[in-house]
Amino acid sequence: MRTTNTQAARRPNRGTALQWIVGVILTVGGILVVLPFVWMIFSAFKTEAEVMQIPPTLFPETFTMDNLRNLFENMNFMVYLRNTLIVVLFSFVGLFLNAMAGFGFAKYRFKGQNKLFLLVLATMMIPGQVTMIPVYLILNYSHLTNTMIGIVLPGLVGAFGIFLFRQFMSTIPDELLEATRLDGASEWRTFLQIILPISKSILAVQGILTFIAGWNSFLWPLIVANDEKLYTLSVGLSLLKGQYAGNYALQMAGSAFMVIPIIIIFVFFQRHIIENYSISGMK
Template sequence: MAIEQSGSKAGSGEKAFQWTIGILLTLGGLLMLLPFVWMILSSFKLEAEVKQIPPTLWPQQFTLENFRNLFDNMAFGVYLKNTLIIVLFSFFGLFLNAMAGYGFAKFQFKGRRVLFYLVLATMMIPGQVTMIPVYLILNQMNLTNTMTGIVLPGLVGAFAIFLFRQFMMTIPDELLEATRLDGAGEFRTFLQIVLPISTPILAVQAILTFIGGWNSFLWPLIIANDEKLYTLSVGLSLLKGQNESQFALQMAGSAFMVVPIIIIFIIFQKYIIDNYTISGIK
Protein backbone atom coordinates (compact mmCIF):
# COMPACT_ATOMS: atom_id res chain seq x y z
CA MET A 1 0.00 0.00 0.00
CA ALA A 2 2.81 2.33 0.93
CA ILE A 3 4.55 1.48 -2.33
CA GLU A 4 1.43 2.38 -4.32
CA GLN A 5 1.13 5.70 -2.50
CA SER A 6 4.78 6.55 -3.09
CA GLY A 7 4.38 5.60 -6.77
CA SER A 8 1.31 7.81 -7.17
CA LYS A 9 3.13 10.72 -5.47
CA ALA A 10 6.10 10.26 -7.80
CA GLY A 11 3.77 10.17 -10.81
CA SER A 12 1.91 13.31 -9.74
CA GLY A 13 5.21 15.07 -9.03
CA GLU A 14 6.49 14.17 -12.50
CA LYS A 15 3.30 15.46 -14.13
CA ALA A 16 3.52 18.72 -12.16
CA PHE A 17 7.12 19.12 -13.31
CA GLN A 18 6.12 18.53 -16.93
CA TRP A 19 3.29 21.04 -16.67
CA THR A 20 5.64 23.62 -15.13
CA ILE A 21 8.21 23.12 -17.89
CA GLY A 22 5.46 23.34 -20.53
CA ILE A 23 4.11 26.61 -19.11
CA LEU A 24 7.59 28.13 -18.90
CA LEU A 25 8.41 27.12 -22.48
CA THR A 26 5.07 28.53 -23.69
CA LEU A 27 5.71 31.85 -21.94
CA GLY A 28 9.22 31.94 -23.34
CA GLY A 29 7.89 31.27 -26.85
CA LEU A 30 5.32 34.05 -26.55
CA LEU A 31 7.96 36.49 -25.33
CA MET A 32 10.16 35.54 -28.27
CA LEU A 33 7.32 36.03 -30.76
CA LEU A 34 6.20 39.38 -29.33
CA PRO A 35 8.89 41.51 -31.09
CA PHE A 36 8.10 39.87 -34.44
CA VAL A 37 4.36 40.40 -33.99
CA TRP A 38 4.94 44.03 -32.96
CA MET A 39 7.20 44.60 -35.97
CA ILE A 40 4.65 43.19 -38.43
CA LEU A 41 1.71 45.07 -36.94
CA SER A 42 3.73 48.29 -36.69
CA SER A 43 4.42 48.15 -40.42
CA PHE A 44 0.71 48.84 -40.95
CA LYS A 45 0.60 51.77 -38.51
CA LEU A 46 0.95 55.49 -39.10
CA GLU A 47 4.22 57.05 -37.96
CA ALA A 48 2.49 58.98 -35.17
CA GLU A 49 0.97 55.82 -33.74
CA VAL A 50 4.31 53.98 -33.73
CA LYS A 51 5.88 56.78 -31.68
CA GLN A 52 3.03 57.30 -29.26
CA ILE A 53 3.41 56.39 -25.58
CA PRO A 54 2.12 54.07 -24.26
CA PRO A 55 2.64 51.98 -27.41
CA THR A 56 -0.20 50.06 -29.02
CA LEU A 57 0.05 46.50 -30.30
CA TRP A 58 -2.92 46.48 -32.67
CA PRO A 59 -3.02 49.30 -35.27
CA GLN A 60 -5.76 51.85 -34.72
CA GLN A 61 -5.84 52.43 -38.47
CA PHE A 62 -4.39 49.97 -40.98
CA THR A 63 -2.42 51.58 -43.79
CA LEU A 64 -0.26 50.34 -46.66
CA GLU A 65 1.44 53.70 -47.07
CA ASN A 66 4.70 52.44 -45.58
CA PHE A 67 4.97 49.65 -48.15
CA ARG A 68 4.06 52.02 -50.99
CA ASN A 69 6.80 54.36 -49.80
CA LEU A 70 9.32 51.51 -49.87
CA PHE A 71 8.70 50.81 -53.55
CA ASP A 72 7.98 54.34 -54.73
CA ASN A 73 10.73 56.26 -52.94
CA MET A 74 13.21 53.71 -51.54
CA ALA A 75 13.90 51.60 -54.67
CA PHE A 76 12.85 48.40 -52.94
CA GLY A 77 11.57 47.13 -56.28
CA VAL A 78 15.15 47.22 -57.62
CA TYR A 79 16.47 45.54 -54.47
CA LEU A 80 13.81 42.83 -54.75
CA LYS A 81 14.70 42.17 -58.40
CA ASN A 82 18.40 41.83 -57.57
CA THR A 83 17.65 39.51 -54.66
CA LEU A 84 15.47 37.28 -56.83
CA ILE A 85 18.23 37.15 -59.47
CA ILE A 86 20.70 36.00 -56.80
CA VAL A 87 18.23 33.37 -55.58
CA LEU A 88 17.68 32.15 -59.15
CA PHE A 89 21.41 31.75 -59.81
CA SER A 90 21.79 30.10 -56.41
CA PHE A 91 19.36 27.42 -57.56
CA PHE A 92 21.47 26.95 -60.69
CA GLY A 93 24.46 26.58 -58.37
CA LEU A 94 22.48 23.98 -56.44
CA PHE A 95 22.23 21.96 -59.66
CA LEU A 96 26.02 22.24 -60.09
CA ASN A 97 26.53 21.09 -56.50
CA ALA A 98 24.36 18.05 -57.17
CA MET A 99 26.37 17.21 -60.29
CA ALA A 100 29.64 17.52 -58.35
CA GLY A 101 28.30 15.32 -55.56
CA TYR A 102 27.21 12.74 -58.12
CA GLY A 103 30.67 12.76 -59.69
CA PHE A 104 32.40 12.21 -56.36
CA ALA A 105 29.93 9.51 -55.34
CA LYS A 106 29.67 7.36 -58.47
CA PHE A 107 32.68 8.00 -60.72
CA GLN A 108 36.13 6.52 -60.31
CA PHE A 109 38.88 8.83 -61.53
CA LYS A 110 42.48 9.54 -60.61
CA GLY A 111 42.82 11.88 -57.66
CA ARG A 112 39.16 11.66 -56.69
CA ARG A 113 39.85 11.18 -52.97
CA VAL A 114 42.47 13.93 -52.83
CA LEU A 115 40.22 16.35 -54.72
CA PHE A 116 37.30 15.58 -52.43
CA TYR A 117 39.45 16.21 -49.36
CA LEU A 118 40.51 19.53 -50.86
CA VAL A 119 36.85 20.45 -51.29
CA LEU A 120 36.19 19.54 -47.65
CA ALA A 121 39.24 21.55 -46.59
CA THR A 122 37.63 24.71 -47.92
CA MET A 123 34.98 24.31 -45.23
CA MET A 124 37.69 24.97 -42.63
CA ILE A 125 38.43 28.42 -44.09
CA PRO A 126 36.13 31.25 -42.91
CA GLY A 127 34.45 33.13 -45.72
CA GLN A 128 35.86 36.43 -44.45
CA VAL A 129 39.39 35.16 -45.15
CA THR A 130 38.72 34.53 -48.83
CA MET A 131 36.77 37.70 -49.54
CA ILE A 132 39.78 39.88 -50.31
CA PRO A 133 41.47 37.35 -52.67
CA VAL A 134 38.17 36.71 -54.45
CA TYR A 135 37.56 40.45 -54.76
CA LEU A 136 41.03 40.97 -56.26
CA ILE A 137 40.48 38.15 -58.76
CA LEU A 138 37.12 39.54 -59.84
CA ASN A 139 38.63 43.01 -60.07
CA GLN A 140 41.27 41.69 -62.48
CA MET A 141 38.45 40.16 -64.53
CA ASN A 142 36.53 43.49 -64.51
CA LEU A 143 33.60 41.83 -62.74
CA THR A 144 33.38 44.13 -59.74
CA ASN A 145 30.22 46.21 -59.53
CA THR A 146 28.42 43.70 -61.76
CA MET A 147 25.69 41.16 -61.07
CA THR A 148 28.00 38.44 -62.41
CA GLY A 149 30.57 39.31 -59.76
CA ILE A 150 27.89 39.08 -57.08
CA VAL A 151 26.52 35.65 -58.01
CA LEU A 152 29.65 33.90 -59.31
CA PRO A 153 31.49 33.20 -56.00
CA GLY A 154 28.37 31.68 -54.45
CA LEU A 155 27.42 29.25 -57.20
CA VAL A 156 29.00 26.21 -55.53
CA GLY A 157 29.70 25.29 -51.93
CA ALA A 158 31.67 22.52 -50.25
CA PHE A 159 28.95 21.76 -47.71
CA ALA A 160 26.29 21.16 -50.37
CA ILE A 161 28.69 19.02 -52.44
CA PHE A 162 29.46 16.96 -49.36
CA LEU A 163 25.78 16.38 -48.55
CA PHE A 164 24.93 15.37 -52.12
CA ARG A 165 27.92 13.05 -52.27
CA GLN A 166 27.01 11.33 -49.00
CA PHE A 167 23.39 10.88 -50.07
CA MET A 168 24.14 9.70 -53.60
CA MET A 169 26.58 7.08 -52.37
CA THR A 170 23.52 5.21 -51.05
CA ILE A 171 22.04 4.89 -54.56
CA PRO A 172 22.58 1.28 -55.79
CA ASP A 173 25.15 1.02 -58.57
CA GLU A 174 23.07 -1.75 -60.13
CA LEU A 175 20.25 0.70 -60.79
CA LEU A 176 22.57 3.07 -62.62
CA GLU A 177 24.13 0.24 -64.61
CA ALA A 178 20.68 -0.97 -65.68
CA THR A 179 19.87 2.54 -66.87
CA ARG A 180 23.08 2.72 -68.87
CA LEU A 181 22.37 -0.69 -70.44
CA ASP A 182 19.03 0.66 -71.62
CA GLY A 183 20.96 3.25 -73.65
CA ALA A 184 20.73 6.25 -71.36
CA GLY A 185 23.71 8.61 -71.27
CA GLU A 186 25.29 9.87 -68.06
CA PHE A 187 23.50 13.22 -68.13
CA ARG A 188 20.14 11.55 -68.76
CA THR A 189 20.85 9.07 -65.96
CA PHE A 190 21.59 11.96 -63.66
CA LEU A 191 18.42 13.86 -64.59
CA GLN A 192 15.93 10.97 -64.74
CA ILE A 193 17.27 8.61 -62.07
CA VAL A 194 19.66 10.27 -59.63
CA LEU A 195 17.83 13.57 -59.11
CA PRO A 196 14.38 12.03 -58.48
CA ILE A 197 15.89 9.64 -55.95
CA SER A 198 17.71 12.56 -54.30
CA THR A 199 14.52 14.60 -53.88
CA PRO A 200 14.70 14.71 -50.03
CA ILE A 201 18.20 16.19 -49.84
CA LEU A 202 17.52 18.30 -52.93
CA ALA A 203 14.44 19.84 -51.31
CA VAL A 204 16.29 20.61 -48.11
CA GLN A 205 19.21 22.22 -49.92
CA ALA A 206 16.78 24.23 -52.07
CA ILE A 207 15.20 25.66 -48.92
CA LEU A 208 18.55 26.59 -47.41
CA THR A 209 19.70 28.01 -50.76
CA PHE A 210 16.65 30.25 -50.91
CA ILE A 211 17.21 31.49 -47.36
CA GLY A 212 20.90 32.16 -48.04
CA GLY A 213 20.19 34.01 -51.28
CA TRP A 214 17.36 36.04 -49.79
CA ASN A 215 19.55 37.13 -46.86
CA SER A 216 22.66 37.92 -48.96
CA PHE A 217 24.20 41.06 -47.50
CA LEU A 218 27.97 41.22 -46.97
CA TRP A 219 29.25 40.16 -50.39
CA PRO A 220 26.86 42.39 -52.43
CA LEU A 221 27.80 45.28 -50.14
CA ILE A 222 31.51 44.70 -50.81
CA ILE A 223 31.48 43.97 -54.54
CA ALA A 224 28.85 46.50 -55.66
CA ASN A 225 29.28 50.27 -55.65
CA ASP A 226 26.11 51.02 -57.59
CA GLU A 227 22.90 51.16 -55.58
CA LYS A 228 21.12 49.56 -58.54
CA LEU A 229 22.91 46.28 -57.67
CA TYR A 230 22.05 46.24 -53.96
CA THR A 231 19.95 43.47 -52.42
CA LEU A 232 17.08 43.70 -49.96
CA SER A 233 19.40 43.26 -46.97
CA VAL A 234 21.69 46.06 -48.13
CA GLY A 235 18.68 48.23 -48.97
CA LEU A 236 17.25 47.66 -45.51
CA SER A 237 20.55 48.76 -43.98
CA LEU A 238 20.47 51.91 -46.10
CA LEU A 239 16.87 52.52 -45.10
CA LYS A 240 17.76 52.42 -41.41
CA GLY A 241 20.68 54.78 -41.95
CA GLN A 242 18.83 57.32 -44.06
CA ASN A 243 15.52 57.28 -42.17
CA GLU A 244 16.49 56.88 -38.54
CA SER A 245 13.42 58.72 -37.25
CA GLN A 246 10.83 56.96 -39.49
CA PHE A 247 10.20 53.86 -37.43
CA ALA A 248 7.04 52.78 -39.25
CA LEU A 249 8.95 52.75 -42.54
CA GLN A 250 11.75 50.71 -40.96
CA MET A 251 9.23 48.23 -39.57
CA ALA A 252 7.70 47.84 -43.04
CA GLY A 253 11.12 47.17 -44.58
CA SER A 254 12.04 44.69 -41.85
CA ALA A 255 8.70 42.89 -42.15
CA PHE A 256 9.04 42.67 -45.94
CA MET A 257 12.48 41.12 -45.44
CA VAL A 258 11.71 38.74 -42.59
CA VAL A 259 8.18 37.46 -43.22
CA PRO A 260 9.03 35.31 -46.30
CA ILE A 261 11.82 33.60 -44.32
CA ILE A 262 9.47 32.93 -41.41
CA ILE A 263 6.86 31.44 -43.76
CA ILE A 264 9.45 29.23 -45.45
CA PHE A 265 10.77 28.03 -42.11
CA ILE A 266 7.31 27.28 -40.69
CA ILE A 267 6.30 25.27 -43.75
CA PHE A 268 9.56 23.40 -44.26
CA GLN A 269 11.08 23.24 -40.78
CA LYS A 270 10.76 19.43 -40.77
CA TYR A 271 12.98 19.18 -43.84
CA ILE A 272 15.50 21.67 -42.44
CA ILE A 273 15.86 19.61 -39.26
CA ASP A 274 16.10 16.40 -41.31
CA ASN A 275 18.93 17.98 -43.29
CA TYR A 276 21.17 18.19 -40.25
CA THR A 277 20.12 14.70 -39.20
CA ILE A 278 21.21 13.37 -42.60
CA SER A 279 24.47 15.29 -42.60
CA GLY A 280 25.49 13.97 -39.20
CA ILE A 281 28.03 16.72 -38.72
CA LYS A 282 26.02 19.50 -37.06
Protein backbone atom coordinates (compact mmCIF):
# COMPACT_ATOMS: atom_id res chain seq x y z
CA MET A 1 0.00 0.00 0.00
CA ARG A 2 2.79 2.41 0.84
CA THR A 3 4.55 1.67 -2.46
CA THR A 4 1.36 2.32 -4.42
CA ASN A 5 0.74 5.59 -2.61
CA THR A 6 4.33 6.68 -3.20
CA GLN A 7 4.08 5.97 -6.92
CA ALA A 8 0.76 7.84 -7.13
CA ALA A 9 2.32 10.83 -5.37
CA ARG A 10 5.31 10.86 -7.73
CA ARG A 11 3.19 10.92 -10.93
CA PRO A 12 1.73 14.43 -10.37
CA ASN A 13 5.20 15.69 -9.43
CA ARG A 14 6.65 14.31 -12.68
CA GLY A 15 3.82 15.88 -14.68
CA THR A 16 4.34 19.23 -12.99
CA ALA A 17 8.10 19.10 -13.60
CA LEU A 18 7.53 18.23 -17.27
CA GLN A 19 5.14 21.17 -17.63
CA TRP A 20 7.72 23.50 -16.12
CA ILE A 21 10.43 22.23 -18.48
CA VAL A 22 8.20 22.63 -21.55
CA GLY A 23 7.14 26.08 -20.35
CA VAL A 24 10.76 27.20 -19.91
CA ILE A 25 11.73 25.88 -23.36
CA LEU A 26 8.78 27.61 -25.03
CA THR A 27 9.50 30.85 -23.17
CA VAL A 28 13.15 30.85 -24.24
CA GLY A 29 12.17 30.00 -27.82
CA GLY A 30 9.57 32.79 -27.86
CA ILE A 31 12.15 35.32 -26.61
CA LEU A 32 14.63 34.24 -29.29
CA VAL A 33 11.96 34.66 -31.97
CA VAL A 34 10.70 38.04 -30.75
CA LEU A 35 14.12 39.55 -29.96
CA PRO A 36 15.09 40.38 -33.59
CA PHE A 37 11.76 42.16 -34.14
CA VAL A 38 12.17 44.14 -30.92
CA TRP A 39 15.73 45.11 -31.88
CA MET A 40 14.53 46.17 -35.35
CA ILE A 41 11.79 48.39 -33.90
CA PHE A 42 14.13 50.06 -31.40
CA SER A 43 16.81 50.44 -34.07
CA ALA A 44 14.41 52.62 -36.05
CA PHE A 45 14.91 55.26 -33.36
CA LYS A 46 18.70 54.98 -33.18
CA THR A 47 21.42 56.84 -35.00
CA GLU A 48 23.39 55.07 -37.71
CA ALA A 49 26.47 54.93 -35.48
CA GLU A 50 24.52 53.24 -32.69
CA VAL A 51 22.99 50.67 -35.04
CA MET A 52 26.51 49.70 -36.18
CA GLN A 53 27.85 49.64 -32.62
CA ILE A 54 29.54 46.47 -31.38
CA PRO A 55 28.31 45.04 -29.06
CA PRO A 56 24.80 46.05 -30.14
CA THR A 57 22.40 47.79 -27.78
CA LEU A 58 18.73 46.91 -27.43
CA PHE A 59 17.34 50.27 -26.31
CA PRO A 60 18.43 53.46 -28.07
CA GLU A 61 20.92 55.54 -26.12
CA THR A 62 20.09 58.58 -28.25
CA PHE A 63 16.39 58.55 -29.20
CA THR A 64 15.80 60.16 -32.60
CA MET A 65 12.93 60.46 -35.06
CA ASP A 66 15.18 61.48 -37.94
CA ASN A 67 14.92 58.10 -39.67
CA LEU A 68 11.11 58.11 -39.82
CA ARG A 69 11.11 61.81 -40.72
CA ASN A 70 13.53 61.10 -43.55
CA LEU A 71 11.27 58.34 -44.88
CA PHE A 72 8.27 60.62 -45.26
CA GLU A 73 10.01 63.82 -46.23
CA ASN A 74 12.66 62.57 -48.67
CA MET A 75 11.70 59.00 -49.64
CA ASN A 76 8.04 59.53 -50.76
CA PHE A 77 6.80 57.05 -48.15
CA MET A 78 3.65 59.11 -47.69
CA VAL A 79 2.75 58.40 -51.33
CA TYR A 80 3.57 54.72 -50.88
CA LEU A 81 1.46 54.62 -47.70
CA ARG A 82 -1.52 56.20 -49.47
CA ASN A 83 -1.31 53.67 -52.32
CA THR A 84 -0.99 50.77 -49.89
CA LEU A 85 -4.03 51.91 -47.91
CA ILE A 86 -6.02 52.10 -51.16
CA VAL A 87 -4.97 48.53 -51.99
CA VAL A 88 -5.95 47.37 -48.48
CA LEU A 89 -9.31 49.16 -48.70
CA PHE A 90 -10.19 47.49 -51.99
CA SER A 91 -8.96 44.17 -50.59
CA PHE A 92 -11.61 44.44 -47.87
CA VAL A 93 -14.19 45.22 -50.55
CA GLY A 94 -13.05 41.97 -52.15
CA LEU A 95 -13.44 40.24 -48.79
CA PHE A 96 -17.09 41.31 -48.73
CA LEU A 97 -17.55 40.02 -52.29
CA ASN A 98 -15.95 36.70 -51.33
CA ALA A 99 -18.40 36.41 -48.44
CA MET A 100 -21.33 37.05 -50.79
CA ALA A 101 -20.08 34.43 -53.25
CA GLY A 102 -19.52 31.90 -50.45
CA PHE A 103 -23.04 32.53 -49.16
CA GLY A 104 -24.45 32.00 -52.65
CA PHE A 105 -22.65 28.67 -53.09
CA ALA A 106 -23.59 27.52 -49.57
CA LYS A 107 -27.29 28.41 -49.34
CA TYR A 108 -28.67 28.71 -52.86
CA ARG A 109 -29.45 25.96 -55.32
CA PHE A 110 -29.09 26.67 -59.03
CA LYS A 111 -28.26 24.78 -62.19
CA GLY A 112 -24.59 23.94 -62.52
CA GLN A 113 -23.83 24.98 -58.94
CA ASN A 114 -21.41 22.17 -58.13
CA LYS A 115 -19.65 22.37 -61.50
CA LEU A 116 -19.20 26.11 -61.13
CA PHE A 117 -17.83 25.70 -57.61
CA LEU A 118 -15.40 23.03 -58.83
CA LEU A 119 -14.31 25.44 -61.54
CA VAL A 120 -13.63 28.07 -58.87
CA LEU A 121 -11.63 25.54 -56.85
CA ALA A 122 -9.67 24.54 -59.95
CA THR A 123 -8.27 28.05 -60.19
CA MET A 124 -6.50 27.45 -56.86
CA MET A 125 -4.27 24.87 -58.56
CA ILE A 126 -2.94 27.47 -61.02
CA PRO A 127 0.05 29.42 -59.65
CA GLY A 128 -0.39 33.18 -59.68
CA GLN A 129 2.83 33.57 -61.66
CA VAL A 130 1.26 31.65 -64.56
CA THR A 131 -1.69 34.04 -64.88
CA MET A 132 0.29 37.25 -64.49
CA ILE A 133 1.16 37.61 -68.16
CA PRO A 134 -2.39 36.95 -69.48
CA VAL A 135 -3.89 39.29 -66.86
CA TYR A 136 -1.33 41.95 -67.72
CA LEU A 137 -2.15 41.65 -71.43
CA ILE A 138 -5.88 41.98 -70.70
CA LEU A 139 -5.30 45.06 -68.55
CA ASN A 140 -2.98 46.53 -71.17
CA TYR A 141 -5.62 45.98 -73.86
CA SER A 142 -8.13 47.71 -71.57
CA HIS A 143 -5.71 50.62 -70.96
CA LEU A 144 -5.63 49.86 -67.22
CA THR A 145 -1.89 49.33 -66.80
CA ASN A 146 -0.07 51.96 -64.76
CA THR A 147 -3.34 52.76 -62.97
CA MET A 148 -4.58 52.06 -59.45
CA ILE A 149 -7.57 50.17 -60.89
CA GLY A 150 -5.18 47.82 -62.67
CA ILE A 151 -3.37 47.18 -59.39
CA VAL A 152 -6.43 46.37 -57.26
CA LEU A 153 -8.78 44.75 -59.78
CA PRO A 154 -7.09 41.33 -60.32
CA GLY A 155 -6.90 40.62 -56.58
CA LEU A 156 -10.41 41.76 -55.75
CA VAL A 157 -11.80 38.23 -55.32
CA GLY A 158 -10.10 34.88 -54.80
CA ALA A 159 -11.03 31.22 -54.88
CA PHE A 160 -9.50 30.52 -51.46
CA GLY A 161 -11.66 33.15 -49.75
CA ILE A 162 -14.81 31.92 -51.51
CA PHE A 163 -13.98 28.36 -50.46
CA LEU A 164 -13.51 29.27 -46.78
CA PHE A 165 -16.74 31.28 -46.62
CA ARG A 166 -18.69 28.59 -48.43
CA GLN A 167 -17.46 25.85 -46.08
CA PHE A 168 -18.24 27.90 -42.98
CA MET A 169 -21.64 29.14 -44.12
CA SER A 170 -22.69 25.62 -45.07
CA THR A 171 -22.83 24.85 -41.33
CA ILE A 172 -25.43 27.58 -40.68
CA PRO A 173 -28.87 25.92 -40.26
CA ASP A 174 -31.27 26.49 -43.14
CA GLU A 175 -34.12 26.77 -40.63
CA LEU A 176 -32.60 30.02 -39.35
CA LEU A 177 -32.70 31.54 -42.83
CA GLU A 178 -36.23 30.30 -43.42
CA ALA A 179 -37.35 31.92 -40.16
CA THR A 180 -35.93 35.29 -41.22
CA ARG A 181 -37.61 35.03 -44.61
CA LEU A 182 -40.95 34.23 -42.98
CA ASP A 183 -40.53 37.38 -40.90
CA GLY A 184 -40.35 39.35 -44.14
CA ALA A 185 -36.60 39.96 -44.27
CA SER A 186 -35.08 40.35 -47.73
CA GLU A 187 -32.10 38.26 -48.87
CA TRP A 188 -29.84 41.28 -48.59
CA ARG A 189 -30.96 41.99 -45.02
CA THR A 190 -30.61 38.31 -44.11
CA PHE A 191 -27.04 38.33 -45.34
CA LEU A 192 -26.08 41.55 -43.56
CA GLN A 193 -27.86 41.06 -40.23
CA ILE A 194 -27.83 37.27 -39.82
CA ILE A 195 -25.08 35.66 -41.86
CA LEU A 196 -22.25 38.16 -41.35
CA PRO A 197 -22.60 38.37 -37.52
CA ILE A 198 -22.61 34.57 -37.29
CA SER A 199 -19.54 34.44 -39.54
CA LYS A 200 -17.52 36.80 -37.34
CA SER A 201 -14.78 34.23 -36.67
CA ILE A 202 -14.15 33.42 -40.33
CA LEU A 203 -14.34 37.13 -41.14
CA ALA A 204 -11.60 37.74 -38.57
CA VAL A 205 -9.39 35.06 -40.10
CA GLN A 206 -9.97 36.33 -43.61
CA GLY A 207 -9.51 39.91 -42.39
CA ILE A 208 -6.01 39.07 -41.17
CA LEU A 209 -5.07 37.33 -44.41
CA THR A 210 -6.59 40.11 -46.50
CA PHE A 211 -4.79 42.88 -44.63
CA ILE A 212 -1.44 41.08 -44.78
CA ALA A 213 -1.80 40.39 -48.51
CA GLY A 214 -2.79 43.99 -49.25
CA TRP A 215 -0.21 45.56 -46.95
CA ASN A 216 2.62 43.40 -48.36
CA SER A 217 1.57 43.67 -52.01
CA PHE A 218 4.80 43.84 -53.97
CA LEU A 219 5.11 41.85 -57.20
CA TRP A 220 1.91 42.87 -58.97
CA PRO A 221 2.22 46.63 -58.27
CA LEU A 222 5.84 46.42 -59.40
CA ILE A 223 4.77 44.84 -62.71
CA VAL A 224 1.73 46.99 -63.47
CA ALA A 225 2.94 50.38 -62.23
CA ASN A 226 5.56 52.27 -64.23
CA ASP A 227 5.08 55.49 -62.30
CA GLU A 228 6.66 55.77 -58.86
CA LYS A 229 3.53 57.59 -57.67
CA LEU A 230 1.68 54.25 -57.83
CA TYR A 231 4.21 52.20 -55.87
CA THR A 232 3.22 50.52 -52.60
CA LEU A 233 5.19 50.39 -49.35
CA SER A 234 6.79 47.04 -50.20
CA VAL A 235 8.03 48.36 -53.53
CA GLY A 236 9.24 51.54 -51.85
CA LEU A 237 11.07 49.49 -49.20
CA SER A 238 12.86 47.49 -51.89
CA LEU A 239 13.91 50.76 -53.55
CA LEU A 240 15.12 51.97 -50.17
CA LYS A 241 17.29 48.89 -49.72
CA GLY A 242 18.75 49.40 -53.18
CA GLN A 243 19.47 53.13 -52.95
CA TYR A 244 20.48 53.25 -49.26
CA ALA A 245 22.04 49.82 -48.79
CA GLY A 246 24.58 51.19 -46.32
CA ASN A 247 22.12 53.14 -44.17
CA TYR A 248 20.92 50.41 -41.82
CA ALA A 249 19.09 52.74 -39.45
CA LEU A 250 16.94 54.00 -42.31
CA GLN A 251 16.25 50.43 -43.44
CA MET A 252 15.28 49.44 -39.90
CA ALA A 253 12.84 52.37 -39.81
CA GLY A 254 11.24 51.31 -43.09
CA SER A 255 11.04 47.64 -42.03
CA ALA A 256 9.57 48.53 -38.64
CA PHE A 257 6.98 50.73 -40.32
CA MET A 258 5.96 47.73 -42.43
CA VAL A 259 5.84 45.19 -39.58
CA ILE A 260 4.16 47.10 -36.72
CA PRO A 261 0.68 47.49 -38.37
CA ILE A 262 0.58 43.77 -39.18
CA ILE A 263 1.36 42.87 -35.56
CA ILE A 264 -1.31 45.27 -34.26
CA ILE A 265 -3.97 43.96 -36.66
CA PHE A 266 -3.13 40.35 -35.86
CA VAL A 267 -3.32 40.89 -32.09
CA PHE A 268 -6.64 42.73 -32.43
CA PHE A 269 -8.30 40.08 -34.63
CA GLN A 270 -6.78 37.19 -32.69
CA ARG A 271 -8.81 38.16 -29.63
CA HIS A 272 -12.03 37.96 -31.64
CA ILE A 273 -11.03 34.60 -33.14
CA ILE A 274 -10.41 33.08 -29.69
CA GLU A 275 -13.69 34.49 -28.33
CA ASN A 276 -15.70 33.08 -31.22
CA TYR A 277 -14.07 29.67 -31.02
CA SER A 278 -14.76 29.58 -27.27
CA ILE A 279 -18.44 30.41 -27.84
CA SER A 280 -18.67 27.77 -30.58
CA GLY A 281 -17.15 25.18 -28.23
CA MET A 282 -19.67 26.02 -25.49
CA LYS A 283 -22.52 25.51 -27.92
